Amino acid sequence: MFCPHCEAEYLPHVRRCSDCGVPLVERLSVSHHDSERERNSGSSFFTRNGVLIILPVSILAMTLALIAFRDNPFGIQIAFIVWGTSWAFASVFCDMGPGRFGRGKGTKGYSLGEDAVRQNLPLFLRIHAGVLVIIFAGVAGAFWLRRHTLFVWNIDTPYFDATLAITGFVIQFAEAQFFRRLLGRALKDEQRSGHT
Numbered sequence: 001m002f003c004p005h006c007e008a009e010y011l012p013h014v015r016r017c018s019d020c021g022v023p024l025v026e027r028l029s030v031s032h033h034d035s036e037r038e039r040n041s042g043s044s045f046f047t048r049n050g051v052l053i054i055l056p057v058s059i060l061a062m063t064l065a066l067i068a069f070r071d072n073p074f075g076i077q078i079a080f081i082v083w084g085t086s087w088a089f090a091s092v093f094c095d096m097g098p099g100r101f102g103r104g105k106g107t108k109g110y111s112l113g114e115d116a117v118r119q120n121l122p123l124f125l126r127i128h129a130g131v132l133v134i135i136f137a138g139v140a141g142a143f144w145l146r147r148h149t150l151f152v153w154n155i156d157t158p159y160f161d162a163t164l165a166i167t168g169f170v171i172q173f174a175e176a177q178f179f180r181r182l183l184g185r186a187l188k189d190e191q192r193s194g195h196t
Contacts, residue, residue: 002028008108019108019184047109050094058086077139081132084172088128091176092183116186124179131175135168 001024003017069075095109
């Protein structure tokens with residue numbers, strides 16, 4: 001079963017799209033406009049296979065950053081930035097929906113070929129740059145605080161590192177969810193106005 005609106009694939013017993021709220025169909029109709037748009041752009045390929053591209057590249061980049069900046073006091077912060085950027089782009093633009101990585105609702109990626117997505121891309125980059133500044137400053141401040149308060153109280157390293165990692169993940173998750181809602185609203189407005 002497929003959603004005629006977002007083209008997400010569902011299990012046979014599902015009758016309605018969980019994101020769009022429209023009834024599902026057994027086959028997708030391929031319009032000339034859609035097939036032409038897919039031919040002219042590699043964005044649909046990236047949306048479907050981006051996780052397989054981003055995941056190994058981000059792991060490699062993070063490993064190289066940790067090796068290259070191991071003596072640098074900001075090495076961990078730089079690795080956080082690499083991880084945060086790859087995770088944000090993967091969670092917003094790559095398809096991690098049902099039928100590919102397990103059952104459930106999943107995450108449908110937004111295509112970089114859509115006009116509404118391209119128009120909001122500069123906003124996403126500004127938001128992401130702000131989030132990275134917050135993460136960098138937060139991690140740097142936390143390490144400074146731990147080093148300079150060692151005589152006052154002992155901040156246990158495993159708990160400290162776990163708290164930092166969880167906080168970074170929560171910030172990145174909130175950023176991705178915020179931008180997905182923003183893009184979803186922009187695409188619905190565009191479809192309502194009849195530009196698609």
